[in-house]
Amino acid sequence: MTDQTLPHPPLSGPPVSRWWGCFPELRRDTLGFLLHCQSYGDVVKLPMGLVIGLLLRQRDAAMYVLNHPADVKHVLVTNQGNYRKAPVAPAESRIFGHGVLHSEGDTHHRQRRLFLPFFHGSHVTAYTDLITGKACEQMAQWQDSTTLDIGREMAHLTLSIIWRLLFGRDVRSESEMIRETISAGQRLIKLQYDSLLASAIPLWIPIPRHRRFTQGFNLMETMIVRSIHERRLGPDRQDDVLSLLLSATDTEGRPLTNEEIRDELMTFLLAGHETTANALTWTWFLLSQYPAVRERLTQELHEVLGNRIPTAADLPRLRYMKMVWDESLRLYPPAWALHTRLANAQDHLPSGAVLPPGAWVFISPWNVHRHPRWFPDPDRFDPERFSEDAKHTRPAFSYIPFGAGGRRCLGESFAELEGQLILATMASHVHFHIVDGQTIQPEPGMTLHPTVPVYMIVQRLSLPAARPVLA
Numbered sequence: 052m053t054d055q056t057l058p059h060p061p062l063s064g065p066p067v068s069r070w071w072g073c074f075p076e077l078r079r080d081t082l083g084f085l086l087h088c089q090s091y092g093d094v095v096k097l098p099m100g101l102v103i104g105l106l107l108r109q110r111d112a113a114m115y116v117l118n119h120p121a122d123v124k125h126v127l128v129t130n131q132g133n134y135r136k137a138p139v140a141p142a143e144s145r146i147f148g149h150g151v152l153h154s155e156g157d158t159h160h161r162q163r164r165l166f167l168p169f170f171h172g173s174h175v176t177a178y179t180d181l182i183t184g185k186a187c188e189q190m191a192q193w194q195d196s197t198t199l200d201i202g203r204e205m206a207h208l209t210l211s212i213i214w215r216l217l218f219g220r221d222v223r224s225e226s227e228m229i230r231e232t233i234s235a236g237q238r239l240i241k242l243q244y245d246s247l248l249a250s251a252i253p254l255w256i257p258i259p260r261h262r263r264f265t266q267g268f269n270l271m272e273t274m275i276v277r278s279i280h281e282r283r284l285g286p287d288r289q290d291d292v293l294s295l296l297l298s299a300t301d302t303e304g305r306p307l308t309n310e311e312i313r314d315e316l317m318t319f320l321l322a323g324h325e326t327t328a329n330a331l332t333w334t335w336f337l338l339s340q341y342p343a344v345r346e347r348l349t350q351e352l353h354e355v356l357g358n359r360i361p362t363a364a365d366l367p368r369l370r371y372m373k374m375v376w377d378e379s380l381r382l383y384p385p386a387w388a389l390h391t392r393l394a395n396a397q398d399h400l401p402s403g404a405v406l407p408p409g410a411w412v413f414i415s416p417w418n419v420h421r422h423p424r425w426f427p428d429p430d431r432f433d434p435e436r437f438s439e440d441a442k443h444t445r446p447a448f449s450y451i452p453f454g455a456g457g458r459r460c461l462g463e464s465f466a467e468l469e470g471q472l473i474l475a476t477m478a479s480h481v482h483f484h485i486v487d488g489q490t491i492q493p494e495p496g497m498t499l500h501p502t503v504p505v506y507m508i509v510q511r512l513s514l515p516a517a518r519p520v521l522a
């Protein structure tokens with residue numbers, strides 16, 4: 052019997068529109084719909100409807116949502132060569148260009164080989180003082196009982212850190228503009244994914260949402276290109292990503308062009324600060340909702356650090372804090388959906404399902420992390436799920452906040468260091484209390500962010516003994 056004649060178990064899925072497929076449901080409530088899909092099996096088939104099928108010239112075009120960790124491993128790791136990234140919304144493509152996030156094949160391998168040593172665990176610990184120093188600077192601006200938009204504070208903090216990592220200097224007044232451009236970009240990208248019409252209007256047509264995005268984006272681009280020029284002219288070599296890119300060569304031994312360097316810097320700028328800022332925002336929100344967890348965390352920090360600012364060497368001893376961080380990334384994974392993969396050829400998954408060539412494969416950490424089979428009572432925030440014993444009761448790949456395989460997050464070591472150092476530095480000296488009356492819900496955009504600003508009141512516990520001096 053050939054592959055074609057083997058009896059394949061039929062895949063089921065929720066009823067969807069004949070013309071528009073699963074898109075109306077996904078648009079209405081993406082996160083809720085994905086969770087609803089869990090009840091249809093390990094692999095859920097979501098037809099994309101006749102209209103998209105016609106546009107793609109693909110009969111029976113469908114998305115396949117993977118719910119089983121073994122299938123996740125198969126697609127991301129074991130048989131990753133069979134999959135490529137699906138096309139993205141025009142605004143997303145404009146932002147990331149041909150940087151490492153979207154490239155494929157040999158180019159992608161070369162880019163990863165270039166960045167891996169820089170983002171390797173032992174190299175990133177050199178940034179400990181930068182991270183804790185910036186966290187202390189930010190905390191010093193908060194008076195007791197001040198109300199903060201915590202997402203905004205975390206975004207400024209992580210932006211100031213990634214900017215130093217990329218350009219070796221401090222971000223100046225540009226910070227607010229960058230944040231606004233990213234918000235405009237998030238809104239536009241979401242709209243382009245939600246509406247065929249919106250994605251069909253070229254970005255150069257100056258409707259208000261395009262203008263808001265392109266004006267800010269062009270400014271960001273100009274800043275980046277100016278930094279590249281200044282560095283090319285200047286004598287100094289620094290240990291930053293810009294220097295790394297300027298000394299890199301392509302497969303033919305040629306230096307990278309300004310456009311190639313710009314694409315990489317833009318990719319790291321966006322991939323490297325929004326994600327961590329959202330992870331921290333959700334963590335502060337969760338801690339404010341679970342005072343017993345916060346007390347236990349404060350106690351651990353007190354025992355391990357006293358009034359000291361943490362270093363990378365302290366992190367292995369801050370075990371409960373790591374459990375809190377992991378559980379927060381489980382409940383609110385900033386990368387809530389991995390980039391959709393397209394199957395090159397038919398593939399048999401370990402769960403028994405068969406994906407046809409051209410299948411759109413959708414893997415969502417949000418969905419996998421909230422599967423009751425691996426995480427009972429999945430909506431509850433319970434750091435104990437990440438105790439050493441509990442971790443071993445679950446299959447590998449049931450927890451994938453940083454993805455897996457050849458496209459696993461390049462900045463994972465840095466994000467882990469940064470997130471936990473900020474958490475340790477701040478949680479030992481302040482508590483954040485949520486302002487009453489807010490309804491905080493997750494919104495799936497480029498990252499998983501709260502639908503509204505999260506306002507929190509600062510309670511100062513103590514002042515740090517001494518803070519790192521930043522060069």
Ligand code: HEM
Pocket residue numbers: 151152153163318319322323324326327330384385386388389390391451452453454455457458459460461462463465466470
């Ligand atoms: C909590 C913070 C972060 C989370 C949850 C996160 C998550 C992810 C995930 C899930 C992917 C894989 C996407 C896919 O397979 O479709 C990814 C890729 C990537 N991330 Fe992160 N990330 C974080 C922070 C960072 C930081 C700090 C940087 C840079 C300093 C970074 C740079 C990248 C890059 C360059 C890629 C593309 C890798 C490739 O395609 O080869 N990320 N990230």
